[in-house]
Amino acid sequence: MKQTFTFYPSVIASTASTANAEIFDLSIEAFEQGEYLKSLHLLLDSINKDLRTSYSNPQGNEFHIPHGPLFIRLKEDEEQLHITAPFLILPEKNQIAMLRQVSSLNFNDLDLAHLVLKGNQFYFEYHCPLSFSHPRKIHYVLKEICTIGNKYDYEFQDLFAVQRINRPFFTPYTPEEVEYVYEAIQQSCKECLQGLRYFESSRKFGDMWDILSATFLKIMYVAHPQGSLRDTLEKAIRDMNRNIPLAAIVTNGRQTLEEIQALSPEELAKSLYFTATFISDKQRSNMQKIREDYEKCYKQVSACLEAGDYKTVCLRITHKFYETYYQNHMQEDLNCILVKALTQASACSWSKAAPILYQTLEAIMQGPQKNTKFQNPIAA
DSSP states (O other): OOBOOOOOOOSSSOOOOOOOHHHHHHHHHHHHTTOHHHHHHHHHHHHOTTHHHHHBOTTSSEEEEEETTEEEEEEEOSSEEEEEEEEEEOOSSSHHHHHHHHHHIIIIIOSSOEEEEETTEEEEEEEEEGGGOOHHHHHHHHHHHHHHHHHHHHHHHHHHOOEESSOOOEEEOOHHHHHHHHHHHHHHHHHHHHHHHHHHTTTOHHHHHHHHHHHHHHHHHHHOOOHHHHHHHHHHHHHTTOSSOHHHHHHHHHHHHHHHHTOOHHHHHTTOEEEOOSSOSSEEOOHHHHHHHHHHHHHHHHHHHHTTOHHHHHHHHHHHHHHHHHHEEOOHHHHHHHHHHHHHTTTOBHHHHHHHHHHHHHHHHHSOOOOOOOOOSSOO
16 A cells, blocks of 8 residues: 545535524523523524424424434423423333433433433433523533434444334435445445555554544545444444554454445445434534644644655545544535545555645645635535
8 A cells, every 4th residue: 555545525515514603692692681482593593594494383482303313392481491302112122221221321421411211212301491591501402412312323223123203204315326435435445454454564553543544534424324334433433542452453443344345235225314413413613623633733744744754644634634524514615625635635646645635734724725616526
C-alpha cells in the first residue's frame, strides 16, 4: 500500500444542520417571560422550521414527531409539559434479562427522561411543571430520548427478539444507491485489508490502526447506514479506542471489517434506508471548535511533511477528515472543501496526495474559505 484510499462521495448530498441558534435564543427569552407555549414553539422551530407545521395538532399544544424508530409526543397543558415516546414491547422470553438492561439504562444512561413499563410496553417519559421547562433542559431531554432510542432499538431487537410498539416509516435506498454503496464498501474493505497486510510485516500497528479506523469512519460517511450495519460500525469505532494492546485492537477490527466485506448486496440493503431525524446525536459543525480539534494533527503532519514522511501526512489527515464527518453535521462550505481535497487525493501516491491534503488542512487552520460548488454524482 503506497497510495491513498479511493474516495466515494456520500450517498446523502448534504448533512448540514437545520438548527438555528438565533431562534433558540428567542425560545429562552419567551420562557423567561413566562410565555411557555411560545417558548416550546420556538424551541421546535430552532430544531427544524418545518416541525410545527408538519406534526402539530390544530390547537398547537401537542406534537407527534418521528425520529428513527420512535414517535415522540410533546403535550403542553395549563400546568405541565409531557414528553412520551413508545419504544418496545417486553418479550415473552428473556423478560428478566431485558428488565435488567432497561434498569441499567435508567440508572446509567438516562439523566432526565426514564423508561417506564406500562403493561408489557416500554415508554420513554418525562414530565415537568411549565416553570421548569427551560428550553436547554427540554432540548437535552429530547436529545437523550432520540440518542438512546436509536442506539438500543436494534440492539434490544438483536438480543431479545423484541418488537416495536409503533411501526416507523422508512424509505429504502434505491437499487442504484444500494449498488453504489455495496461497491464502495467492497473497494474500501479491499484497500484497507491490503494496507493491513502491507504494514503487518513491519508491525506498524499505529499505521494499521489509522487505516482501520479511517475505513470504518469512511463507510459511515459514504453509506449512512441504519440497523445492523450501523450498530456494527458504531461498536467497531468505539472499540478502536479501547484500553487494550494495539495489536488486539487491530486484530478485532480486521475481523469486523472482514464480516462487513462478506455482506451480500441483499443483506446490506436491509441496513440502507432513510428515516426521519428529530434531534441528531451529531453536533453542528463550528469552525473554531474544528480548528481546535485539528490543532494537534496539524502540528504533527507539518513536521512529517517537512521530513518527507508523506505516508503519515496522508493517513493522519484522511482519518481526521472522516472523523469530522462522523462527529458533525457539516456546514456546506467546509463540506465542499473537504470533498474537493479527498477527490483530488483519491487513489494517489502518498507523495502526490500529501501536499493536497496538507494544503487543505492548512487553509482550514488559517481562516475562512470561499465556497466551492461540488456536484455529488449519486445524491444530486
